[in-house]
Amino acid sequence: MGKTMAEKIWDDHVVRSHAGEPDLLYIDLHLIHEVTSPQAFDGLRLSGRSVRRPDLTLATEDHNIPTTDLDKPIADIVSRTQVETLRRNAEEFGVRLYPMGNLDQGIVHVVGPQLGLTQPGMTVVCGDSHTSTHGAFGSIAFGIGTSEVEHVLATQSLSQAKPKMMAVEVTGALQPGTTAKDLILALIAQETTGGGQGYIVEYRGEAIEALTMEERMTVCNMSIEWGAKAGLIAPDETTFEFVKGRQHAPTGAEWDAAVQYWKSLVTDDDAHFDKVVTIDASTITPFVTWGTNPGQGVPLSASVPDPATIEDANERVAAERALEYMGLTAGTPMRDIDVDTVFIGSCTNGRISDLRRAAELIEGRKVADNTRILVVPGSVRVRLQAEEEGLDVIFKEAGAEWRGAGCSMCLGMNPDTLVPGERSASTSNRNFEGRQGKGGRTHLVSPDVAVATGVLGHLASPADLPPVPATAGV
Amino acid sequence: MEKITTHSGVAAPLKRSNVDTDQIIPAVYLKRVTRSGFEDGLFAAWRNDPEFVLNQDAYRDATILIAGPDFGTGSSREHAVWALQNYGFKAVISSRFGDIFRGNSGKSGLLAAEVDEKVVQALWDFVEANPGAPVTVDLESRTVSAGEGVDRIEDSFSIDDYTRWRLLEGLDDVAITLSHEDDITAYEAKRPSFKPATI
Numbered sequence: 001m002g003k004t005m006a007e008k009i010w011d012d013h014v015v016r017s018h019a020g021e022p023d024l025l026y027i028d029l030h031l032i033h034e035v036t037s038p039q040a041f042d043g044l045r046l047s048g049r050s051v052r053r054p055d056l057t058l059a060t061e062d063h064n065i066p067t068t069d070l071d072k073p074i075a076d077i078v079s080r081t082q083v084e085t086l087r088r089n090a091e092e093f094g095v096r097l098y099p100m101g102n103l104d105q106g107i108v109h110v111v112g113p114q115l116g117l118t119q120p121g122m123t124v125v126c127g128d129s130h131t132s133t134h135g136a137f138g139s140i141a142f143g144i145g146t147s148e149v150e151h152v153l154a155t156q157s158l159s160q161a162k163p164k165m166m167a168v169e170v171t172g173a174l175q176p177g178t179t180a181k182d183l184i185l186a187l188i189a190q191e192t193t194g195g196g197q198g199y200i201v202e203y204r205g206e207a208i209e210a211l212t213m214e215e216r217m218t219v220c221n222m223s224i225e226w227g228a229k230a231g232l233i234a235p236d237e238t239t240f241e242f243v244k245g246r247q248h249a250p251t252g253a254e255w256d257a258a259v260q261y262w263k264s265l266v267t268d269d270d271a272h273f274d275k276v277v278t279i280d281a282s283t284i285t286p287f288v289t290w291g292t293n294p295g296q297g298v299p300l301s302a303s304v305p306d307p308a309t310i311e312d313a314n315e316r317v318a319a320e321r322a323l324e325y326m327g328l329t330a331g332t333p334m335r336d337i338d339v340d341t342v343f344i345g346s347c348t349n350g351r352i353s354d355l356r357r358a359a360e361l362i363e364g365r366k367v368a369d370n371t372r373i374l375v376v377p378g379s380v381r382v383r384l385q386a387e388e389e390g391l392d393v394i395f396k397e398a399g400a401e402w403r404g405a406g407c408s409m410c411l412g413m414n415p416d417t418l419v420p421g422e423r424s425a426s427t428s429n430r431n432f433e434g435r436q437g438k439g440g441r442t443h444l445v446s447p448d449v450a451v452a453t454g455v456l457g458h459l460a461s462p463a464d465l466p467p468v469p470a471t472a473g474v
Numbered sequence: 475m476e477k478i479t480t481h482s483g484v485a486a487p488l489k490r491s492n493v494d495t496d497q498i499i500p501a502v503y504l505k506r507v508t509r510s511g512f513e514d515g516l517f518a519a520w521r522n523d524p525e526f527v528l529n530q531d532a533y534r535d536a537t538i539l540i541a542g543p544d545f546g547t548g549s550s551r552e553h554a555v556w557a558l559q560n561y562g563f564k565a566v567i568s569s570r571f572g573d574i575f576r577g578n579s580g581k582s583g584l585l586a587a588e589v590d591e592k593v594v595q596a597l598w599d600f601v602e603a604n605p606g607a608p609v610t611v612d613l614e615s616r617t618v619s620a621g622e623g624v625d626r627i628e629d630s631f632s633i634d635d636y637t638r639w640r641l642l643e644g645l646d647d648v649a650i651t652l653s654h655e656d657d658i659t660a661y662e663a664k665r666p667s668f669k670p671a672t673i
């Protein structure tokens with residue numbers, strides 16, 4: 001019988017396999033950030049161990065760092081301690097670190113692909129659940145806890161039980177005005193937050209093949225939001241094109257050998273998936289969440305659902321609780337929900353193509369009164385690229401705030417947080433209670449919906465925007 | 475790591491589904507660089523609510539948490555496990571755990587016992603009818619039990635063999651792997667040269 005792409009990659013990384021034990025997998029790339037690594041380095045120190053392969057390890061600062069006053073030390077002392085601890089650990093253990101102020105600093109999942117470190121056929125791990133992002137290149141990439149971070153640092157390997165295999169067949173084509181973000185939000189609503197549990201998921205089908213690399217990263221990024229161990233997409237010309245020429249991409253004969261290997265990483269026709277789910281991309285319209293988990297979403301054209309109509313008792317109670325937390329009433333059209341803050345950024349939608357799209361939409365328009373838009377590039381290089389293209393000027397002229405790179409309001413570890421009761425439309429990936437600040441209320445949206453919402457002051461899609469005034473751009 | 479064989483203690487009913495790791499411990503509490511002290515952040519958003527289960531006298535000293543489905547979904551933060559442990563929890567019972575959370579529990583020595591949804595309901599009913607009465611999680615026999623006589627609840631829970639063995643023995647994962655260092659070295663010798671390096 002044939003193998004799935006994930007099985008091929010898995011098998012190619014087995015260091016040791018023994019009946020009754022999980023496989024020991026070799027890890028090709030270990031990414032590190034300041035929040036989930038200090039205790040791992042401590043563990044190494046306590047047991048007198050070293051980092052086995054500093055050359056396969058990369059650290060960056062992203063979760064804690066401020067997006068304003070970048071020339072000053074971090075004001076929050078605890079955050080600063082955590083960042084400084086990472087710097088000390090990187091120095092002591094010989095790990096390359098891209099600190100604040102470095103051209104290559106940024107959100108760990110933006111930086112890896114940008115440097116060309118993320119390539120097809122790899123195993124990539126990081127003490128961060130959105131490591132699934134790197135699966136867009138046709139890699140097995142997943143988040144790990146701090147004990148596992150220590151394990152990978154010490155051994156460059158990880159013991160893992162082989163997950164089951166699932167295929168997500170995305171048929172049809174995404175309609176204009178609908179994005180990869182809408183696709184993944186619609187899929188999670190269909191499959192619920194536990195639907196992918198225990199599986200490595202392969203996204204396939206014509207709609208997936210048509211996506212750019214950055215769109216594929218948006219899709220794979222949210223694999224964890226429906227519980228999947230990892231999500232991946234078969235590498236193809238789009239992938240090779242993206243990787244080629246980047247700083248850490250192979251060159252010359254190495255490139256040819258790599259591409260030859262990468263091309264072998266497609267699922268065989270007679271491979272077996274333990275589960276197959278289907279979604280028709282052509283039926284998807286702009287999608288938004290109304291609740292406090294990423295599966296609680298509806299098309300923007302719909303209304304806040306009525307928990308009473310939900311059959312499953314747990315889901316029903318969860319929906320009631322979510323509406324209470326979100327301050328919403330069943331039956332309210334989603335478009336009638338006013339929004340205070342719009343956050344454009346994160347490892348889901350903080351890449352250059354996201355910012356280009358957002359800038360194009362906002363050009364000549366103004367942020368609504370009583371609403372603010374925060375634009376936070378995913379990395380320093382994304383910020384510089386955007387500034388070179390004049391996108392920052394477009395955002396600022398529209399009344400949006402242009403910030404430094406980092407995770408920022410995606411999780412509110414830095415000063416960018418919501419206040420209790422404040423409502424946001426966010427291009428990030430989690431609408432959990434308090435995720436963006438205690439008491440904050442989050443609606444997950446695409447960059448397109450984010451901009452339209454910021455301009456109109458309520459949840460909206462670009463189609464709702466009045467035409468740009470004729471004087472714009474003059 | 476301490477060995478775990480069996481644990482009996484007060485069990486608190488956390489009657490919510492989808493308690494993600496941001497609920498278990500919000501991001502602002504993740505800034506410590508040690509493994510201790512995270513109990514302050516445990517369920518931070520709910521801790522000031524007098525109605526919250528851990529604020530009720532009967533459950534204040536709970537060492538077992540009985541949670542709804544999809545406990546520990548979301549972020550990879552092992553701080554969620556540490557927060558529960560720092561507070562005093564030894565075991566969590568649920569019908570479904572977030573993958574990474576369950577993995578982290580196994581590494582840190584928190585027993586994550588996956589049971590049928592009916593068992594969760596039965597245990598909830600039991601601890602609410604008998605607040606403060608002990609519940610037992612026995613890793614050796616893979617069972618959860620509570621009560622006596624006709625009301626006795628006893629059912630199995632699932633945990634993978636390998637994690638169970640490691641917990642029973644209190645083994646250090648890194649040391650186990652390093653005993654296979656030759657295999658790692660042999661693997662490295664045949665890795666393709668086109669694979670990227672960070673330095």
Ligand code: SF4
Binds near residue numbers: 062108407428429
């Ligand atoms: S942007 Fe958000 S989801 Fe992504 S790594 Fe940062 S905190 Fe995590």
